[in-house]
Amino acid sequence: MAKLTGMVLVTGGNRGLGLEVCRQLGRLGLKVLLAARDIAAGAEATAVLHSEGLDVTFEPLDVTSLESIDNLVDRLGRQGTRLAALVNNAGIALEGFDATVAERTLAVNFFGVMNVTERLLPLLERPGRIVMVSSGSGELEGLSPAIRQRLDPPPPKEELVALLRSFVDDVRSGDYARKGWPGSAYRVSKLGLNALTRLLAEELRERHLLVNAVCPGWVRTRMGGSRAPRSIEEGADTLVWAATLPPEGPTGGFFRDRRAIPW
């Protein structure tokens, strides 16, 4: 197997799984673009990885801002940057459940990933890899038949987007449970992300882009909390694996511990 070379961009790289993915990719000899929305935190994380001898550059990126995404794409385009892989890691899990929480969660975990991926596509090498950092919460198992049949198989992208927007409206009107939605914005965001992964994998197959969703397991990060059974190093492993797949590697799959799991 040829060794992967080149540049990889990781969103939400300043802490948690994102930072560890940057570290592990750097140790494999890849040049890493550590993207983060908080300038100070991003610069500090980059300095830590520099002190470990790794080739890492900080790129400011708020995945919920189209302006921020476009600025990144322009900067990288001007530098002639080509990406061997994109790791869509940035994510949030907010307390509580109402329309505002639903909207904010989807803005990062679904629409943020969609916009970053679509706009960075021209900079991805062929073959290239796109990693969607998902979660076991995104599994279809246990979902109401009404919502499951609208997500599996995934509808065309415009319909998927409209469906997720309708979730926010249904939460706002108090109608979400009657319509079959689960009472978790995080779960819906990752269900949407998994559906998007399946759509993009098909769409980009001929362009030799491998698009996979990965679940890190329950990991001791700020999001996962201190009671989680997995270390950050363990959680990052499958993300790094998916970002460094060989050209003949899988696409359109959902993986945990480097093994396929059901959608």
Ligand SMILES: NC(=O)c1ccc[n+]([C@@H]2O[C@H](COP(=O)([O-])OP(=O)(O)OC[C@H]3O[C@@H](n4cnc5c(N)ncnc54)[C@H](OP(=O)(O)O)[C@@H]3O)[C@@H](O)[C@H]2O)c1
């Ligand atoms: N930990 C787990 O048990 C677990 C389980 C399953 C899936 N995951 C997934 O793994 C990924 C990483 O989670 P983690 O556990 O490492 O969580 P974390 O420690 O809370 O880190 C989340 C990262 O996302 C960034 N982020 C949030 N909103 C952003 C935005 N608008 N633009 C750019 N970056 C943004 C955060 O930046 P700031 O520092 O600026 O907030 C931070 O770098 C997430 O997608 C999560 O859903 C985690």
